Amino acid sequence: MADIDLTHGAQAPGRAPLLRALAALVVLAALPTLASALGYPALTSLVTRILIYGIAAASLNFILGYGGLVSFGHAAFFGIGGYVVGILYQNYSDETLFLGLVPGSNQMLITLPAAVLVAGAFAAVIGALSLRTGGVQFIMITLAFAQMLFFLFVSLKAYGGDDGLIIRRTNELPGLNMRDKEVVYYVCLGIAALFFAGLARLIRSPFGNVLNGLRQNERRMVALGVAPYRYRLVAFVLSGMGAGLAGALMANFLRFVSPDMMHWTKSGELLIMVILGGVGTLFGPLIGAAAYLVLETLLASWTEYWQLGLGLVLLFVVMRARGGVRALIVALGALLPGRQK
Amino acid sequence: MTLLLEQLLNGLQFGVMLFLLAAGLTLIFGIMGVINLAHGSLYMVGAYAGTWVAAQTGSFWLGIPAALGAAALTGVAIEALVVRRLYARDHLDQVLATFAILLMANQLVTLIFGRQPLYTAMPEALSGSVELLPGLFYPPYRLAIIAVGLLVALGLWALINRTRIGMLVRAGSTNREMVRALGVDIRLLYTVVFGLGALLAGLAGFISGPVMAVQVGMGEQILLSTFVVVVIGGVGSIRGAFVASLALGVIDTCLRAYLPGLLRQVMAGPEADALGIGISSMGIYLLMAIVLLVKPKGLFAGNG
Amino acid sequence: MTAPLLQVTGLVKRFGGLTATDHVTLDVVPGEIHALIGPNGAGKSTLINQLCGELAPDEGSIAIDGAEVTALSAPERARMGLARTFQVTCLLDEETVLWNVAMALDVGRGHSFRFWRDIRRDESLTAEARRALAGTGLEGRAGVTVSELSHGERKQLELVTALAQQPRLLLLDEPMAGLGHVESQAMIGMLAGLKSRCGMLLVEHDMDAVFALADRVSVLVYGRIIATDLPGAIRENPAVREAYLGEGEEA
Numbered sequence: 001m002a003d004i005d006l007t008h009g010a011q012a013p014g015r016a017p018l019l020r021a022l023a024a025l026v027v028l029a030a031l032p033t034l035a036s037a038l039g040y041p042a043l044t045s046l047v048t049r050i051l052i053y054g055i056a057a058a059s060l061n062f063i064l065g066y067g068g069l070v071s072f073g074h075a076a077f078f079g080i081g082g083y084v085v086g087i088l089y090q091n092y093s094d095e096t097l098f099l100g101l102v103p104g105s106n107q108m109l110i111t112l113p114a115a116v117l118v119a120g121a122f123a124a125v126i127g128a129l130s131l132r133t134g135g136v137q138f139i140m141i142t143l144a145f146a147q148m149l150f151f152l153f154v155s156l157k158a159y160g161g162d163d164g165l166i167i168r169r170t171n172e173l174p175g176l177n178m179r180d181k182e183v184v185y186y187v188c189l190g191i192a193a194l195f196f197a198g199l200a201r202l203i204r205s206p207f208g209n210v211l212n213g214l215r216q217n218e219r220r221m222v223a224l225g226v227a228p229y230r231y232r233l234v235a236f237v238l239s240g241m242g243a244g245l246a247g248a249l250m251a252n253f254l255r256f257v258s259p260d261m262m263h264w265t266k267s268g269e270l271l272i273m274v275i276l277g278g279v280g281t282l283f284g285p286l287i288g289a290a291a292y293l294v295l296e297t298l299l300a301s302w303t304e305y306w307q308l309g310l311g312l313v314l315l316f317v318v319m320r321a322r323g324g325v326r327a328l329i330v331a332l333g334a335l336l337p338g339r340q341k
Numbered sequence: 342m343t344l345l346l347e348q349l350l351n352g353l354q355f356g357v358m359l360f361l362l363a364a365g366l367t368l369i370f371g372i373m374g375v376i377n378l379a380h381g382s383l384y385m386v387g388a389y390a391g392t393w394v395a396a397q398t399g400s401f402w403l404g405i406p407a408a409l410g411a412a413a414l415t416g417v418a419i420e421a422l423v424v425r426r427l428y429a430r431d432h433l434d435q436v437l438a439t440f441a442i443l444l445m446a447n448q449l450v451t452l453i454f455g456r457q458p459l460y461t462a463m464p465e466a467l468s469g470s471v472e473l474l475p476g477l478f479y480p481p482y483r484l485a486i487i488a489v490g491l492l493v494a495l496g497l498w499a500l501i502n503r504t505r506i507g508m509l510v511r512a513g514s515t516n517r518e519m520v521r522a523l524g525v526d527i528r529l530l531y532t533v534v535f536g537l538g539a540l541l542a543g544l545a546g547f548i549s550g551p552v553m554a555v556q557v558g559m560g561e562q563i564l565l566s567t568f569v570v571v572v573i574g575g576v577g578s579i580r581g582a583f584v585a586s587l588a589l590g591v592i593d594t595c596l597r598a599y600l601p602g603l604l605r606q607v608m609a610g611p612e613a614d615a616l617g618i619g620i621s622s623m624g625i626y627l628l629m630a631i632v633l634l635v636k637p638k639g640l641f642a643g644n645g
Numbered sequence: 646m647t648a649p650l651l652q653v654t655g656l657v658k659r660f661g662g663l664t665a666t667d668h669v670t671l672d673v674v675p676g677e678i679h680a681l682i683g684p685n686g687a688g689k690s691t692l693i694n695q696l697c698g699e700l701a702p703d704e705g706s707i708a709i710d711g712a713e714v715t716a717l718s719a720p721e722r723a724r725m726g727l728a729r730t731f732q733v734t735c736l737l738d739e740e741t742v743l744w745n746v747a748m749a750l751d752v753g754r755g756h757s758f759r760f761w762r763d764i765r766r767d768e769s770l771t772a773e774a775r776r777a778l779a780g781t782g783l784e785g786r787a788g789v790t791v792s793e794l795s796h797g798e799r800k801q802l803e804l805v806t807a808l809a810q811q812p813r814l815l816l817l818d819e820p821m822a823g824l825g826h827v828e829s830q831a832m833i834g835m836l837a838g839l840k841s842r843c844g845m846l847l848v849e850h851d852m853d854a855v856f857a858l859a860d861r862v863s864v865l866v867y868g869r870i871i872a873t874d875l876p877g878a879i880r881e882n883p884a885v886r887e888a889y890l891g892e893g894e895e896a
Contacts, residue, residue, distance in 0.1 A: 070433050129630060133637045136376060139432060140572045141633055144626040147565060151626075155619020157612050204763045206751055213748055216737045223697070223735070224752040224810060225723035234758070264565065268440050275437055305452060311445035318438040319426060 021196070021283070028189055032182045045253075046297060048185045050290045051192040052249045057273035057285035058199060059242025064271075065280030066203060067235045068215030072139045073126070073146030074270050077119040077240040079262025081247025083153065084115035086165035086257035093168065108171035108178075108187075112248050119244020120237050122149075127236030131229055146267055153259040164258025171252050178252075188249055192286075195245065200282055202238070211235050243270075272314055343477040348598045349591060354483045354552075356590020357490020361545035362563060363570040363582040364497055365538020371577020372510060373428055373531055378439040379419060380542055380567070381560025382446035387412035387543025388555045389450055392461045395550075401464035404547055412543020413536045420535040425528070447557050456557065461550030486548055493541065494583055501579060510534060566593070569629045574641055581641030589625050596621035648711055649674050650814045650844040651696070656705035658691055658868075665691040666702065667868035673814060673844040678836070680847045680855045680876075683865035684888070689848045690732065692865065693818050696846070697729050698722045710813060724755075728812035728843075732819045734799040736791045742802055743787040747774040749809040777809045782831065797828035804835065812843050821851040833857050856880075864888070 028047070035043035056078050063069045088111050091097065091104025098104065105111055126145045133141055154162050170178040177183055202208050213221045214228050222228065251257045260266065269292065277288025295313060299306035366380050391408025395401050419442060427435045467482040501507035509530055512520050520527055546559070553559065570589055574581025601617030608616070632640060649672035658666035665688045673679045683689055694700040696707060698719035706715045714722050737745050747770050751757065764770055778784050783801055786794065794802065800820060807815055820836070821829050833854050836845070849855050855862060856876050863873040866888045872879060879885055 064433070070431075070436065072436065129634060133633055136370060136432060136576055137572055137633060137637065137639070139376065139436065140568050141630065143565070144569060144572075144629050148623045148626040148630075151619050151622035154622070155615045155617075157615045161615055201763065202760055204765045205761055206757045206759045206764050208760075209748060209764060210752065210757045213737055213740075216739055217735055219699075219731070220735045220737060221752075222699075222719045223723055223729055223731075224749050224806075225720045226752055226757065227718065227720040231757070264561075268436075271433070271437060272440075275433070279433070305448045307444045308448035308452075311441040311443075311448070314441035314444070315423065315438055318434050318441065319423070 017282075025189075025193055029186075032185060044185050045181060046293060048181075048188050048253055049250075050286070050293050051188045052246050052253060053270075053273060053289035053293065054286035055192055055195050055249070056243045056246035057270050057277070057289050058196065058282075059239045059246065060270050061274045061279065061281075061285045062199065062202075062242065063232075063235050063239040064274055065284075066208060066212045066215060067232060067239075069131075069232060069236070070139050070271075071130075071142045071236070071239070072264070072267050072271070073142035073144070074239070074243050075262045075264065075266035076126070076146035076149045077123055077243035078247035078250070078266065078270070079149065079153065079257070079259065080119045080122050081115040081244030082251035082257040082261050083159070083165075083247075084118045084244070085111045085171065085248045085251040086167055087159055088114065089167045089171070090159065090165060106169065106171050108173045108252065111171050112191075112245065115244050115248030116241045119247070120241040123237045123240020124233070127233050127240070131232050131236065143264055143267065146262055146264060150259050150262045150264070153262065160258070162259065164256060164260070167251060167255040167257070170255060184253060188253065191245070191249065195242065196282065196286070199242075203282065207231065207234070276314075276317060343474065346474070346477055347479060348595055350479055350483065350487070351598075352591030352594035353587060354486050354490075354590070355594055356587035357487055357494075358545050358549055359563070359567055359570050359590055360490055360583055360586035361493060361541045362567040363574070363586050364493070364579055365541045366567055367571045367574065367577055367579060367582045368510065368534050369538050370571060372534055373424075375424055375427060376432055376435045376439065377424065378436060378564065379442040379446065380538070381562075381564030382443050383412045383416050383539045383542040383560075384546035384563060385446065385450060385557070385560040386415045386546070388461075388546030388550055388559065389454055389459070390543070391547030392459045392550050392555050393454070395461060396459070401462065404461070405544070408543045408547035409540050412546065413540040416539020416542075417532055417536045419539075420532050424535065425531070428531075443561070446560075451557050458554035458556035459550075461547070461555060463551040482551060486552070489544075489548060493544075497579055506530075506533065566625060569625050572639055573629050573632045575639030576642065578639070578641040581639060585640065589628070592628065593621065593625050596624045649708075650710055651846060652708040652711075653696070654706050654708075656692070656695060656707065657703050658695060658700065659703055665868050666695065668705070669865070669868070669870055671863055671870065671873070673846050675844050676840055677860045678840060678845045678847055678858050680849060680859035680862045681865055682849065682852075682855055682862060687865045688868040689865055690818070691868075693729070693816055693848060697727060697816055723810065726811070726813035727816065728807035728810040728814070729816040730800070730803040730807055730818055730820055732822060734796075734803050736799060736802060736806070738792040739790065741788050741790055742783055742794070743771065743774050743778065745791060745802060745806055746777050746809050747771065749806045750774055750777070753810050774809070777805060781805050781835070796823050797825065800824060800828075800832065801835070804832075808839070808842070815839070815843050815845045817845055817847045817849070819849055820847070821849055821854050829854060
């Protein structure tokens with residue numbers, strides 16, 4: 001009775017996770033040095049992608065794991081974020097105005113916030129419409145909206161259509177040499193650290209707790225005086241903004257955007273990452289993104305039919321419930337030296 | 342005018358194809374509450390199996406039982422091995438498990454048949470074209486597809502409204518417990534319904550062969566359109582699936598046929614074409630969004 | 646007589662050909678427990694769902710403390726001081742007892758659109774939640790996850806949660822259902838002690854509880870209120886006896 005654990009439930013309490021997160025951050029900060037020392041320089045770029053996808057998957061997990069909403073169209077916001085960077089860069093290099101109004105930019109301090117805001121605006125519209133439904137219909141309508149955007153970008157020849165847009169140089173940050181892949185890695189790491197710190201805070205906030213309450217028992221929350229739609233819509237927008245941030249980083253990292261970023265299978269991949277790492281946990285999606293990308297890298301190096309293996313693993317994880325996931329990741333972690341977390 | 346009629350017939354043909362897939366999907370949704378992303382894979386399996394047998398034997402007609410059998414067997418296997426364990430799970434698990442099956446099916450088919458598209462030879466008796474109206478020539482094969490689709494719709498209607506299985510299916514979609522209380526082996530019923538849906542998907546896959554290429558990924562394209570049909574029609578409603586299929590088939594076809602031309606009058610040719618194709622691809626999704634805004638449960642939610 | 650906390654006038658709800666609520670007029674005054682009884686299928690749940698805003702009536706009006714709420718949503722009514730308990734308990738099963746109460750308190754503060762304050766470590770909120778639990782018999786269970794509670798404890802927790810909302814009016818949907826004798830007595834004691842804090846509409850099958858607690862009793866049969874009177878008079882009412890009470894008294 002003396003010391004009651006108030007933080008029981010989805011949110012892990014206490015200082016231990018914080019310490020673990022800091023430890024992981026230290027290891028990640030040392031990674032480029034370690035990677036070249038160990039003779040795996042490609043590791044840095046793999047972990048960059050893990051961090052970026054981790055942000056996207058954690059954003060999806062915010063509405064999925066905490067909000068209980070299965071969005072099957074989150075790649076749309078990922079792609080929108082990427083396209084904001086791509087289009088701004090194209091306007092910058094052509095010295096033209098977007099829609100005759102907005103000047104282009106190659107400054108990350110401008111393009112990232114722009115990507116986040118635009119993705120948020122799209123999420124606001126799509127969320128406002130989709131949240132009128134629920135269950136199966138919600139899954140399908142989010143999928144449908146993502147497909148709409150996919151086809152829209154396929155048809156926009158001015159922005160590369162099918163082929164996508166090449167961004168010749170990564171966006172600039174004052175005082176940093178963004179042509180160095182290692183610098184880009186540290187930028188992504190810094191942004192990911194801030195993102196996860198903010199997300200941790202959000203989850204424990206009054207808003208995050210109301211959202212989590214709505215997932216557990218909507219009727220209870222309504223009886224307390226909570227109007228579900230508003231909270232879910234704001235959560236959906238925040239989640240879309242996170243995915244947009246990830247997309248903008250990905251566009252900078254790959255120096256390329258294409259409609260494939262918002263293809264429905266990409267939405268599926270994000271869902272896979274969430275479930276691989278554990279639904280409704282803070283760092284689960286990051287672990288899931290790592291598991292997914294490592295799996296992809298390993299399997300693809302063995303066979304061009306790597307998705308067969310992915311399918312089997314995914315099926316195993318879904319059928320054998322969540323306990324199997326941790327075991328699987330531990331086993332995978334043992335396979336690959338130097339992989340984090 | 343003849344051009345418009347031709348496009349309407351094309352739309353109708355696409356619509357009945359959608360219906361063959363949507364009928365199974367909506368029953369599986371409605372009765373078992375399962376989202377089956379692998380439904381498009383059954384369509385692909387039917388197409389490949391039928392086309393392969395047709396090519397080996399030189400007979401289109403032998404391809405039909407092969408397609409039906411392969412798709413139905415695959416469907417029953419999927420139900421028994423995977424989907425059966427997902428009835429009580431949430432939608433996320435269903436989506437991911439059937440997504441896994443879809444990935445594996447694509448890879449397996451690529452392994453067996455390679456990446457090159459296959460083409461199904463049209464049966465001799467249905468090739469060429471017939472003059473439906475003065476000046477309106479139309480391939481009899483496509484007319485046959487329309488006829489098959491309408492016959493299947495009629496058959497399903499009779500099955501659901503006139504037979505014991507249909508009675509159970511209707512009861513099962515509204516009250517699972519009641520059906521169980523009647524002493525019916527609900528597992529068998531589910532397997533039968535899943536197998537039937539698979540069979541129809543396989544049929545659709547095979548007969549689409551001579552019209553569209555048989556290739557890996559063919560299932561996904563039509564699957565997404567089928568989802569739109571199911572959602573617009575109302576999950577679980579065969580009647581809704583029928584109406585929505587035909588409407589969507591016609592709308593989609595007409596948008597693709599006429600929109601680029603309309604746009605070309607206001608902008609440059611290639612850009613107009615690209616935008617026209619893009620917007621017509623978006624058309625059905627836009628339509629779905631509008632329908633769900635007005636009726637969040639779809640047009641025919643909750644009845645037959 | 647003071648102005649009623651709850652005033653229901655001419656409420657009608659039809660499902661197809663069935664009139665589940667048939668011109669119901671009813672009030673609850675401050676400091677009163679007004680019991681609503683009636684045989685199974687009389688339409689009690691339908692009525693409760695309309696009062697709390699989960700179901701829209703076809704005709705009639707509902708006012709809370711003089712303010713018309715018929716068109717308001719369930720959350721809006723809750724924020725006006727209407728709290729409820731559920732026939733089948735409705736709680737956040739993954740959370741602790743204490744957190745269920747804390748959530749009610751925090752939502753009640755009206756600050757839920759805040760994204761930065763860590764309420765999981767908010768000492769004042771915890772302390773307040775503990776105070777709300779004090780003397781309810783659940784103090785010792787504060788750290789237990791709700792899914793591990795017994796049925797009786799869940800019922801109790803729902804009541805505590807509802808009270809944490811500082812309601813003016815409390816709708817109690819069969820609070821005794823499924824409780825053992827000892828638990829029932831405890832619940833009756835708890836409810837009796839609440840009269841000074843809020844008015845209550847008590848829907849209940851347990852006649853001992855009804856007659857122990859109620860200041861007035863209304864009897865609902867086939868969607869219609871056939872009598873509203875003092876408990877003693879209700880016992881003697883021939884129409885009620887005929888329709889209902891004879892079979893219910895042993896319950």
